[in-house]
Amino acid sequence: MWAIARTELKKTVQDKGLWFWTFVLPIVFIVAFVAIFSGDESTSYKEVVTQIIPGYTIMFAFFIMISMVIVFVKDRERGMVARIASTPLSIHQYFFGKWLPFMIVVLVQITVLFGFGVVVYDLPLGDPFALILLSLALAFIVTGWGMAMAVIVRTENMGIAMTQILALGGALLGGLWMPVEFMPEVVQNISKALPQYWALQGYKEIILSGGGVGDIWLHLLVLIIAGVAGGVLALVSYPRFLRQSRS
Template identity: 75%
Template sequence: MWAIARTELKKNIQDKGLWFWTFILPIVFMIAFVAIFSGDENTSYKEVVTQIIPGYTIMFAFYIMISMVIVFIKDRDKGMVARIASTPLPVRDYFIGKWIPFMLIVLIQIAVLFTFGVVVYDLPLGDPAALILLSIMLAFIVSGWGMALSVLVKTENMGIAFTQVIALGGAMLGGLWLPVEFMPGFMQTISKAMPQYWAIEGYKEIILQNGTAGDILFNAFILFGAGLAGCVIAFMAYPRFLRSARS
């Protein structure tokens, strides 16, 4: 398990494309949209920063799913999955070994983007314990869903397409681009079915309302439950994934 995790982490560190999607592009989007919306007289600068920094952090966290899909598909097509299946290594350890590096990368991504917000835009962070709890749950859901998607799709292109739908659709409906209260009533109802909604509302509670870990416990629970569902789906779909692996 740990050998798989170390190998995967080393490969990801060397992947320049991953660093672009994880750090450079989100920062470019943050700079652009803060500049655009900070001139709005009806919205305070603090509200703009609090909406955009966490919002784009959440949206781009979901893009780790593309990297996960690529890794799993390559392992399947190169025969790695079949070789591992022929060893005593449990399926659980294989998944955990693959999952740990991506979980760490998302946590680093969140830390870097929030640090950028603090340094450049004086973003208040609020209660550290609450912020860490919510960030761990965010990393858990995106990596859990990434594992599920990785064993369900047949090709990398399918995985990329589904990730775009989840990331962009969730951003639009979950209130990452626009505060939910500005949406029509029916969209506000739909947004509550999106994990992105619970993530952004949790961050707002911490940053704007000085919320504690107890105040965002329900948000964290929703994210954990959704992430756990992704893990369960990944385990259930693994036998089918294994049958499609090249020997």
């Protein structure tokens, strides 16, 4: 289990494309959109950075699912899944070894992007304990859904397409691009069914309103339940994934 985690983490760190999607592109988007919207006199500067920095952090966190799909599909096509299944390593250990490195990557991504916001835009962070818990919940749901998608899709292209739908569609409907309050009422109702909405509202509660853990308990619960659902779906779909693996 730990050998799988170390190997996967090493490969992930060496993936330059992942570094681009995880750190470079989000920072470019943050800089561009803060520059565009900070001149709006109807919105305070603090509200702008609180909307944009957490919003794009959440959106780009979902793109880790592309890397997870690629890793699992390659393991399946190379027969690695079948070989591992013939060892004493349990399914839960296999999934944990694969999941942990991506969980770490998302947490590092959140730390770097929020750190960038603090240094460059003086982003207030609020209660650090609540912020850490919410970031853990965000990383958990993203990687949980990533594992589910990785064992369900048949091809890398299908996984990439589905990730873009989830990441971009969720960003649009979940209020990551513009405040939910500016959207039609029907969209506001839809947004409450999306984890992106709960993650962003949780960050806003901490940063803008000075909220603590007691104020974001529902946000944490929604994200954790969604992440657990993704993990359960991955485990349930594993036998079919194993049958598709090359021997």
